[in-house]
Amino acid sequence: xxxxxxxxxxxxxxxxxxxxxxxxxxxxxxxxxxxxxxxxxxxxxxxxxxxxxxxxxxxxxxxxxxxxxxxxxxxxxxxxxxxxxxxxxxxxxxxxxxxxxxxxxxxxxxxxxxxxxxxxxxxxxxxxxxxxxxxxxxxxxxxxxxxxxxxxxxxxxxxxxxxxxxxxxxxxxxxxxxxxxxxxxxxxxxxxxxxxxxxxxxxxxxxxxxxxxxxxxxxxxxxxxxxxxxxxxxxxxxxxxxxxxxxxxxxxxxxxxxxxxxxxxxxxxxxxxxxxxxxxxxxxxxxxxxxxxxxxxxxxxxxxxxxxxxxxxxxxxxxxxxxxxxxxxxxxxxxxxxxxxxxxxxxxxxxxxxxxxxxxxxxxxxxxxxxxxxxxxxxxxxxxxxxxxxxxxxxxxxxxxxxxxxxxxxxxxxxxxxxxxxxxxxxxxxxxxxxxxxxxxxxxxxx
Amino acid sequence: xxxxxxxxxxxxxxxxxxxxxxxxxxxxxxxxxxxxxxxxxxxxxxxxxxxxxxxxxxxxxxxxxxxxxxxxxxxxxxxxxxxxxxxxxxxxxxxxxxxxxxxxxxxxxxxxxxxxxxxxxxxxxxxxxxxxxxxxxxxxxxxxxxxxxxxxxxxxxxxxxxxxxxxxxxxxxxxxxxxxxxxxxxxxxxxxxxxxxxxxxxxxxxxxxxxxxxxxxxxxxxxxxxxxxxxxxxxxxxxxxxxxxxxxxxxxxxxxxxxxxxxxxxxxxxxxxxxxxxxxxxxxxxxxxxxxxxxxxxxx
Numbered sequence: 001x002x003x004x005x006x007x008x009x010x011x012x013x014x015x016x017x018x019x020x021x022x023x024x025x026x027x028x029x030x031x032x033x034x035x036x037x038x039x040x041x042x043x044x045x046x047x048x049x050x051x052x053x054x055x056x057x058x059x060x061x062x063x064x065x066x067x068x069x070x071x072x073x074x075x076x077x078x079x080x081x082x083x084x085x086x087x088x089x090x091x092x093x094x095x096x097x098x099x100x101x102x103x104x105x106x107x108x109x110x111x112x113x114x115x116x117x118x119x120x121x122x123x124x125x126x127x128x129x130x131x132x133x134x135x136x137x138x139x140x141x142x143x144x145x146x147x148x149x150x151x152x153x154x155x156x157x158x159x160x161x162x163x164x165x166x167x168x169x170x171x172x173x174x175x176x177x178x179x180x181x182x183x184x185x186x187x188x189x190x191x192x193x194x195x196x197x198x199x200x201x202x203x204x205x206x207x208x209x210x211x212x213x214x215x216x217x218x219x220x221x222x223x224x225x226x227x228x229x230x231x232x233x234x235x236x237x238x239x240x241x242x243x244x245x246x247x248x249x250x251x252x253x254x255x256x257x258x259x260x261x262x263x264x265x266x267x268x269x270x271x272x273x274x275x276x277x278x279x280x281x282x283x284x285x286x287x288x289x290x291x292x293x294x295x296x297x298x299x300x301x302x303x304x305x306x307x308x309x310x311x312x313x314x315x316x317x318x319x320x321x322x323x324x325x326x327x328x329x330x331x332x333x334x335x336x337x338x339x340x341x342x343x344x345x346x347x348x349x350x351x352x353x354x355x356x357x358x359x360x361x362x363x364x365x366x367x368x369x370x371x372x373x374x375x376x377x378x379x380x381x382x383x384x385x386x387x388x389x390x391x392x393x394x395x396x397x398x399x400x401x402x403x404x405x406x407x408x409x410x411x412x413x414x415x416x417x418x419x420x421x422x423x424x425x426x427x428x429x430x431x432x433x434x435x436x437x438x439x440x441x442x443x444x445x446x447x
Numbered sequence: 448x449x450x451x452x453x454x455x456x457x458x459x460x461x462x463x464x465x466x467x468x469x470x471x472x473x474x475x476x477x478x479x480x481x482x483x484x485x486x487x488x489x490x491x492x493x494x495x496x497x498x499x500x501x502x503x504x505x506x507x508x509x510x511x512x513x514x515x516x517x518x519x520x521x522x523x524x525x526x527x528x529x530x531x532x533x534x535x536x537x538x539x540x541x542x543x544x545x546x547x548x549x550x551x552x553x554x555x556x557x558x559x560x561x562x563x564x565x566x567x568x569x570x571x572x573x574x575x576x577x578x579x580x581x582x583x584x585x586x587x588x589x590x591x592x593x594x595x596x597x598x599x600x601x602x603x604x605x606x607x608x609x610x611x612x613x614x615x616x617x618x619x620x621x622x623x624x625x626x627x628x629x630x631x632x633x634x635x636x637x638x639x640x641x642x643x644x645x646x647x648x649x650x651x652x653x654x655x656x657x658x659x660x661x662x663x664x665x666x667x668x669x670x671x672x673x674x675x676x677x678x679x680x681x682x683x684x685x686x687x688x689x690x691x692x693x694x695x696x697x698x699x700x701x702x703x704x705x706x707x708x709x710x711x712x713x714x715x716x717x718x719x720x721x722x723x724x725x726x727x728x729x730x731x732x733x734x735x736x737x738x739x740x741x742x743x744x745x746x747x
Binding site for chain 1: 533534535536537538648653656657658660661662663664665666667668681703704707708710713714715717718731732734735736737738739740741743744
């Protein structure tokens with residue numbers, strides 16, 4: 001009898017356990033205090049944000065005030081994470097930054113964030129910009145800042161405010177107050193003039209930095225300063241340059257006997273890593289900017305090039321054809337433990353380590369197409385973000401969420417243009433440039 | 448010949464004798480007695496309803512939950528931009544130091560100034576005070592009832608132990624030990640309504656409620672870096688399904704992203720109201736404690 005009872009009990013427990021499993025699948029438990037549950041789903045819809053036209057305070061320029069709010073709106077919309085609410089739909093026309101908004105008016109139009117601001121003139125040719133970010137749902141002020149700056153900095157003010165809003169709403173660092181250096185290309189295809197140029201990440205404030213008399217290639221920003229390194233060829237001699245983009249001051253790091261490719265800064269900005277060619281091979285070297293001493297990191301009968309440091313400076317990703325076609329390899333910063341990480345079909349090139357360290361972006365050539373993709377540092381999780389006739393040269397935004405690259409159109413009249421794409425692969429945007437543009441390099445956040 | 452015949456007879460006789468004995472002994476193994484399996488037929492309600500038994504531990508839990516105040520106060524950001532001068536505090540119209548959220552959120556209730564709003568307010572203190580004088584007795588009574596019933600009832604914590612012991616289930620005394628454990632666990636884990644009535648919100652109703660909230664939760668883009676963050680939001684609902692008062696974040700993590708995730712959670716709870724829930728089971732969903740599992744959301 002006891003045996004039978006034990007079986008019966010066991011069977012009952014098993015039945016109950018099945019019920020429990022089905023109940024637990026809903027993630028719900030209860031106590032006398034409160035019903036407890038776990039939300040395991042959410043949505044990834046863009047945040048609905050209302051950005052009112054900034055008002056003009058004492059002596060402020062109304063047009064400039066509106067332009068600042070429009071710039072903020074454009075930055076946030078371009079990120080793909082925000083959906084701008086049409087100003088025509090605003091119930092409240094009150095854009096006074098000093099008053100608490102009537103939140104019910106904003107909740108009616110399903111606004112999840114509200115931005116109010118004001119631009120005033122300050123003696124001495126300066127402007128004073130202030131803004132507040134509100135959460136109409138909870139009725140809470142999420143951010144509020146005042147800035148005093150020179151009038152000519154009004155665009156930067158807009159970008160800085162957009163960065164603050166972006167960070168406050170998403171938890172990610174913003175990337176709007178940044179610049180991009182690239183190769184400005186003009187003239188016919190067979191006789192292109194290539195000049196180093198710089199502009200804001202949204203395509204404004206374009207400046208040409210070199211004359212175009214010598215060929216310039218592969219500009220790369222220092223991760224921590226406003227220094228740029230790039231290659232120039234004059235009279236067949238390759239030189240590695242350093243340039244301060246604020247002052248325009250240039251310095252030649254060195255002339256090297258063979259061809260030199262793809263110089264790139266170390267995360268601390270104290271070293272440059274690049275590849276030098278000799279006797280048909282190409283190997284990776286590290287150059288200390290202070291001592292100008294160089295150290296060889298690869299020694300194989302192959303072309304090793306395109307090196308890029310991990311943000312912690314401990315590892316380097318590069319491309320090599322040592323095992324046949326071009327593939328991606330990772331090694332320790334001292335050249336040890338070299339290992340292949342790309343195993344998909346096709347050829348991989350131009351690897352760039354994300355500033356967050358979690359991904360490596362690359363160009364992949366497969367079936368006659370050039371693809372831009374990302375993979376984990378161990379080679380797993382490869383994802384293609386975009387493809388086309390000729391896409392190349394990905395560069396990361398400082399927050400590691402957006403990539404910029406160039407896409408070349410076929411034909412005699414075709415040329416390269418800049419595009420940006422986020423990690424979802426769905427938000428691809430053309431970055432406006434007045435002429436053809438290639439080889440972009442994203443700056444760190446401006447200071 | 449005679450000797451040969453004798454030997455043959457002895458051998459045949461012994462074989463026959465062996466065959467008779469061996470056939471007899473195999474019979475009981477060939478036809479074992481059927482062992483009946485006792486099965487209880489249960490309805491889902493028995494599982495989804497919390498059983499009786501408000502215990503002493505409940506008030507303790509209440510205190511623990513209510514102690515941590517909402518720490519969602521916005522800290523002024525310090526960005527080292529050369530152009531920035533100062534953080535902009537909330538407008539003067541609001542009281543300066545008390546949390547601006549509370550003040551602003553207190554505004555919606557006045558819009559709904561109805562006698563209904565006043566009713567739930569006094570209820571709260573009654574609920575708090577009750578456990579002190581009388582419920583103790585009630586608790587004892589219910590405890591006894593639970594103990595009496597739990598011998599054959601279900602216990603969550605004992606399942607693992609029970610399953611582990613399946614191979615050894617032949618032994619009789621082991622299940623008894625499990626039952627003893629059950630008694631303790633039962634009282635702690637399954638607490639029903641204080642009035643002793645079982646709850647009746649079903650799985651599908653509760654799941655629908657959770658899904659409503661999930662539909663309104665916008666996963667912050669920075670979630671990739673914060674998989675382990677699980678903001679827990681406590682809130683009360685009015686009978687019409689609207690949120691009563693301010694949802695509170697019951698836990699805290701020293702991280703800017705947690706703050707954003709917690710705000711998104713509160714926003715989801717507020718945005719989704721009013722909730723479509725069965726009014727006759729109001730006591731079931733009057734108070735809620737919802738965890739937002741970001742790791743599960745982003746496929747971690």
